Amino acid sequence: MTEKRENWGSRFGFLMAAAGSAVGLGNIWRFPYLTGMNGGAAFIFIYLGCVALIGLCIMTAEFAVGRRSGLAAVGAYKKVSDKWTFAGALGVLSGFFIMGFYPVVGGWAMAYIAKSFTGLLAAPEAIGDAFGAFITAPVEPLVWMVIYLVINVLIVAKGIQSGIEAAGKVMMPMLYVILAAIIFRTASLPGASEGFKFLFTPDFSKVTGQTFLAALGQAFFSLSLGMGCMITYGSYLNKEEKLPQNALIVTTMDTSVALLAAVAIFPALASFGVEPTAGPGLVFVVVPQIFAQMGGVVGPIFSALFFLLLFIAALTSSVSLLEVVVAYLIDQHRMERKKAVYITSAIMAVMCVLSSLSMGVMSGVQIFGVGFFDFFDILTDKIFLAIGGGLLAICVGFFMKKEDLKDELTNGGTISFPAFELWYNLTKYVIPVVIAWIAFAGITAIAQKGLMIFGVLVIVVLAVFSKKL
Numbered sequence: 001m002t003e004k005r006e007n008w009g010s011r012f013g014f015l016m017a018a019a020g021s022a023v024g025l026g027n028i029w030r031f032p033y034l035t036g037m038n039g040g041a042a043f044i045f046i047y048l049g050c051v052a053l054i055g056l057c058i059m060t061a062e063f064a065v066g067r068r069s070g071l072a073a074v075g076a077y078k079k080v081s082d083k084w085t086f087a088g089a090l091g092v093l094s095g096f097f098i099m100g101f102y103p104v105v106g107g108w109a110m111a112y113i114a115k116s117f118t119g120l121l122a123a124p125e126a127i128g129d130a131f132g133a134f135i136t137a138p139v140e141p142l143v144w145m146v147i148y149l150v151i152n153v154l155i156v157a158k159g160i161q162s163g164i165e166a167a168g169k170v171m172m173p174m175l176y177v178i179l180a181a182i183i184f185r186t187a188s189l190p191g192a193s194e195g196f197k198f199l200f201t202p203d204f205s206k207v208t209g210q211t212f213l214a215a216l217g218q219a220f221f222s223l224s225l226g227m228g229c230m231i232t233y234g235s236y237l238n239k240e241e242k243l244p245q246n247a248l249i250v251t252t253m254d255t256s257v258a259l260l261a262a263v264a265i266f267p268a269l270a271s272f273g274v275e276p277t278a279g280p281g282l283v284f285v286v287v288p289q290i291f292a293q294m295g296g297v298v299g300p301i302f303s304a305l306f307f308l309l310l311f312i313a314a315l316t317s318s319v320s321l322l323e324v325v326v327a328y329l330i331d332q333h334r335m336e337r338k339k340a341v342y343i344t345s346a347i348m349a350v351m352c353v354l355s356s357l358s359m360g361v362m363s364g365v366q367i368f369g370v371g372f373f374d375f376f377d378i379l380t381d382k383i384f385l386a387i388g389g390g391l392l393a394i395c396v397g398f399f400m401k402k403e404d405l406k407d408e409l410t411n412g413g414t415i416s417f418p419a420f421e422l423w424y425n426l427t428k429y430v431i432p433v434v435i436a437w438i439a440f441a442g443i444t445a446i447a448q449k450g451l452m453i454f455g456v457l458v459i460v461v462l463a464v465f466s467k468k469l
Contacts, residue, residue, distance in 0.1 A: 005070065005331075006160040007236050013161070014237065015249055017168035020316025021229045022254035023175070025105060026222040028313045029283045031258040032265045034218055036276035038211045040266075041202035044259070046212055050219035051255050054434060057427050058225045058389055060247040061396045064408045066234025067243065072327035073228030074469055076235065080399055085466035087391040088328075090459060091228025094384040095324035096344075098227065100351030100376040102321065103152070106314040107144030107356075108135065108284065109307050116303035121292035128285045136360030145352050149345060151315065156322045157341045160236055164319055171312045175257065178309045182264040185302055192267030198276060199266050216438050221381065223254055226389030229320045232327045243409050244417050257313070264306075283310065322348075332469070351376065368451035375451065382446055383455035386439035390432050397428025 008014040035043050069076035074088035111134065112120070120130065135141055155163045186192060224230065234243075268290045269276050291303035322344065329340040351372070354362065358371030367375045396405065402424065409417050417423075446452045462469075 005236075007238055009161040009165055011241065011246075013165035013169055014233070014241070015246065015253075016172040017164050017316075017320070018230065018233050018246070018250045019253035020168045020172050021233060021320035022223045022250055022317075023172070023257045023313050024222075024224065024317030025102070025310070025314050026218065027254065027258040028261045028310050031218060031222065032262045033282040034214050035199070035262050036266070036269075036282065038214050039203060039206035040198040040276065041200050042204050042207050043211055043215055044199065044262070045202050046207070046215040047219055048255070050216050051223075051251060053426065054216070054431055055219045055223045055225065055255075056247060056251045057423055057431055058220075058392065059223055059230060059251050060244055060409070060423060061392060061427055062225065062230035063234035063237070063243045063247055064405055065392070065396065065400075066231035067237045067239070067241075068404065068408045069235060071235050072232040072331050073324060074328050075331045076231050077395065080395055082467055084391075084395055084399065085469050086459070086462040087388065087395060088228060088231075089462045089466060089469045090384060090388050090391070091226065091231070092325055092328045093458070093462070094227040094380050094388060095229065095321040096348070097351075097376045097380050097384070099318060099321050099325075099348045101355040101373050102314065102318050103145050103149045103348070103352050104141065104356045104373065106148040106311060106318060107141060107146075109311040109314055110148055111140070111144040112284065112288070112307040113304050113311065116288075116291075116300045116307060120288060121299050121303060124289045124292040127288050127292070128281070131281075131284045135356075136363075138357065138361050141356045141359075142353060145356055146349065148311075148315075148318075149349055149352065152318050152322050153341055153345045155315075155319050156326060157338050159337060164323060167319065168316060171316055172253075175309060175312045175316075176260075178305050178312070179257070179260045179264060182302060182305060182309070183260065185298075186264055186268040186271070189268060189271035191271040191273075193270075195267035195270035195276075196263075198270065199262055213438065213441050216434065217386075217442065220389060220435070220438060221385060222258060223251060224317060224320065226385040226387075226392065227321070227380075228324045228388075232324050233320065235327070239411060242411065242415055244419070244423075368454060369448040370451065378446060378448070378451060379455050382442040383439075383452065384459075386435055386442055387459060390435040390439060393427050393431045393435060397424070397432070 065076050069079040071079065073091040074085060077084040077088035120127065155167045157163065220226070265287065266276060272290050272293050274286055274290065287306060288303055291299045291306070294302065322341070325344045326337065326340045329335040329344065330337060355373040355376060358365065358373045363371060365371065370378065405424065406420055407413070409420060443452050
């Protein structure tokens with residue numbers, strides 16, 4: 001006996017869950033350090049243009065494909081054509097592989113909430129070494145990873161309304177409250193104005209081709225596009241929801257969190273004389289050092305708040321990634337939800353163990369020249385997601401009927417979508433070219449050519465055996 005397919009209980013609940021899926025480590029961790037490394041305001045200006053040009057269009061397309069089919073990624077593409085099933089399978093595989101390392105970082109965030117009160121900030125100069133010792137330890141990171149993954153399991157096992165939607169209603173408002181508290185504190189620091197100047201006074205003389213590439217990549221990956229999340233979430237929507245409007249709200253919320261995260265961090269960097277080009281170590285090394293310099297009980301409190309923020313952002317995204325795989329098993333293999341969650345998460349746990357240990361005791365074990373953590377990260381970030389997004393645009397633009405798309409985006413002609421022609425032509429002709437540029441630049445930049453070849457071969461195999469998925 002198959003379960004009746006679930007739906008969102010309310011528009012607010014859907015928006016919070018979808019925005020939570022988009023908001024993740026990319027907003028709190030990746031966006032600030034990319035902003036710092038690419039000149040600040042000029043990068044932000046270009047990033048916003050990329051969000052409007054690419055992100056909003058692809059978000060709208062994913063919602064339309066999901067709701068039109070009433071199925072998650074694989075089933076949605078299969079309804080277009082059996083030949084397109086592999087594109088949905090690529091999204092599921094992307095979510096699966098991302099969950100092979102994402103809970104590891106989510107566990108780090110949880111650990112740093114506790115560490116903020118247990119001596120982490122006592123010696124600011126030792127925070128970098130402490131982080132290195134922590135992530136290479138054989139046991140402690142695994143404990144936090146398991147706790148983090150169990151929280152994901154508990155949420156997704158409860159289903160759409162009672163689990164994912166209920167969690168989103170709590171976590172997304174909480175995220176904004178925490179961001180506001182941190183901004184209030186850092187904006188009041190002496191010298192914070194220099195941080196605001198860096199963020200909001202563009203210097204276009206520093207813009208290079210790499211700046212555009214970084215902005216394009218961040219706009220695309222920040223919104224959880226190309227991995228089936230928004231198709232899956234869209235498949236649970238009722239026919240009365242206004243898809244273009246919802247896509248605009250979710251995209252705006254995701255972008256606002258990224259901008260607010262930068263506003264929370266850069267005034268503090270300026271106040272304590274820290275260079276904004278700190279790179280990937282910004283969150284776990286530089287930011288704690290800043291909070292340590294605040295002194296007293298204030299430093300630990302705001303450090304804990306910051307890592308709680310990072311934990312929430314990670315959790316809202318990882319829940320959606322787990323749901324992509326679970327929804328596939330429910331839709332295509334008629335598996336009961338809890339069984340699908342437990343089987344999927346058990347396999348993911350093994351992958352996460354390998355990823356965590358690859359930082360330390362298993363650092364010598366490599367696949368195509370990289371450890372397990374980097375293998376899962378590079379394979380998805382540089383190969384699968386960009387190609388998946390490009391395939392979606394091509395499928396929507398060239399293989400779905402234009403009138404069907406218009407019918408879906410106007411709710412059968414009952415609502416207006418004046419920008420339909422613009423959206424359609426951008427999705428069909430412009431975005432595939434832009435995404436191809438991102439994919440080509442990302443793939444050619446990979447030093448591990450064996451990994452690149454492996455990723456492409458995986459996609460070819462999915463295409464060949466797509467009818468069996």
